[in-house]
Amino acid sequence: MTARSDCRAPSRQRGQATIEYSIVVIALVIVLIAKPDVIDEIVIALKDAYAAFVHAISASDILVG
Secondary structure (H helix, E strand, C coil), X not given: CCHHHXXXXXXXXXXXXXXXXXXXXXXXXXXXXXXXXXXXXXXHHHHHHHHHHHHHHHCCCCCCC
């Protein structure tokens, strides 16, 4: 008898996911409008993280492959 209430739950979850997605997208747009150089900072951070990763792999004693 609770199967009917369970059938309605996925549609509510889909609606909630749409709202959450919209809120995240709106927040990202606001951040990018308020501070456009954020993208440059993200790119620099990714480059630094990748450089650290490559250095760690090259300094490793374990042979890969």
